[in-house]
Amino acid sequence: MAGKEGSGMVVRYAGRLGVVASVALNLAALALYIRRRFFGGSGSGDGGGGREIATVEPSKGKPLVTPDSVVNLDHGDPTMYEAFWRETGDRATIVIPGCQTMSYFSDVGGFCWFLEPGFEREVRRLHRLVGNAVVDGYHVLVGTGSTQLFQAALYALSPATDGAPMSVVSPAPYYSSYPAVTNFLNSGLYRWAGDANTFDGDTCIELVCSPNNPDGGIRKAVIESKSGKAIHDFAYYWPQYTPITEAAGHDIMLFTVSKCTGHAGTRLGWALVKDREVAQKMIKFIELNTIGVSKDSQLRAAKILGAVCDGYETSLDGEASRLFHFARQQMMERWSKLRAAVAASDIFTLPNELSNYCTFVKETITTNPPFAWLRCEKEGVKDLEGFLREHKIITRGGTKFGVDGRFVRVSMLDTDEAFNVFMDRLASLK
Structure with a gap:
């Protein structure tokens, strides 16, 4: 009898030790997770041979500038x-679960299948707030920055013939990347032809950057020929840079998140395109070029643009x-x-x-x-x-x-x- 009772005590004692050991192990694991998650340490207790949990931190960007720096x-x-x-805090923060945005498609039945509907809504909302562009009757397209949309527009506006490449011009001083981007692929569809003020050809695509990069001037198209086509680059047509004097309503208008909100690293731009056929050709270019545009970037940009609009329409924080x-x-x-x-x-x-x-x-x-x-x-x-x-x-x-x-x-x-x-x-x- 005494033997059975002693044996039972040993079992109960061992069970308690197991519970204590389990709790201790869980607490140790929690401490390790906290250390790795919030303090960046490896915390492996096996001399470095254990499996470490990778932590993802944002890049530091450019180094700090001191009085002696270049x-x-x-x-x-x-x-x-x-x-x-x-x-701004959480008003512009978005969390994207690992199971989300996995498909290539954003809106299979939409005009632009890789355009996130939420991003399109915020783009239209922002332009109506600022009053710098007409959105009713326009197709909204999204690109990896406005540079990709610029290339897509060149493709869409160039005639698909075996003739001479379409000339691309802009009044000097023009944005320094226009010649390089235009000629980079050595396309047979278009080529850089220089200053629009001195262009004497029959047909061309004119790039109208307003406010102009680099001098800030307000630009209108120089080429008045019926055969001329224009792409309006409105990257800087926002009220922090220039007075908003009208809601622009040109055939192709390009905008970018980087110069509107400062989020250059999001690599996102959008175009407002009036003609359906031209818009379809631009979509095809982006489809072949990058199979669409990052949905993660679009979701983040939608959140950011929404925060900008909320700051004027609903926020109580004033300036x-x-x-x-x-x-x-x-x-x-x-x-x-x-x-x-x-x-x-x-x-x-x-x-x-x-x-x-x-x-x-x-x-x-x-x-x-x-x-x-x-x-x-x-x-x-x-x-x-x-x-x-x-x-x-x-x-x-x-x-x-x-x-x-x-x-x-x-x-x-x-x-x-x-x-x-x-x-x-x-x-x-x-």
Whole structure:
């Protein structure tokens, strides 16, 4: 009897030890998960031979700028917007489960089968809010940035014949990537033909960038021929850069998330296309080029554009939630500092400041272009890009835009640190 009782006690004691051991093991596993998930440590207790759980962290982007750094203002990298979105919190955050967005198709029965319906809704909503483009009667297309849509439009507008390639032109100074992107594939359908102001051919595709990259000017089509076709690049037609004077209603209009909200890394643009056949050809190009466009990027962009609209239509946070007001204030302050520095110098000039009535903010405002079109008047300086590089300022020279080397394009959209270092160095140049 005593033996059975002792045996039972041993069993019960062993069972309790098992429970304790199980709880301890679970707690250890939880601690390991927390360490790996939130602190980035490997935490493997087997000398590194155990299987580690991979953690995914976003890239760091560009290095921090110090007073001794080389300041790279060649690209229009819109990191200025980080400050706004850092304060936005969960209103622009989206979580995509692993089982979602797996299919190629977004809307099988829709006009553009890879266009997310939610993204299309927010695009139309945003344009109606800002009033910078007509959306009724237009097809919305999505692309991997506006560059892919630009290529799709060239394909759609070029005649499918065995004749000479269609000429592609734009008034100088034109966006520096237009020639390179147009000629990159050495297509038999189209070719770069230079400055629209000097074009003397019969037919062409004209690229109308307004506000213009690089000088911020407001552009209209130069080629008035009935056989001419136009693509309107409205990447910068937003109220932080220029007064909104009308709802544009051209045949093909290109926009991009990067310069609207600052999310360049999302790599997303959209087109408003009036003609159904042209839109179908553009869709076919994107289908063959990349088999559609990232659905994950579209979902994120829809959330971001929705947050922008909510900031004006439903938010109670006032100015703090209004993207265009934030960005316009930033641009105004930067342009004020730059114009003061240039006015105090003896060697630099800028285009004249322009103003107009803006239907979005309901007042007369000045233009604040995303790029400064800087000209050097110093005798002997014919290569301003090289001159500034010697002072650790990287810009993009005028020859890339179809004009002479006394001009450079300078990004106004970088971080405060980069802009302030640029201002200090510019002020020191005589």
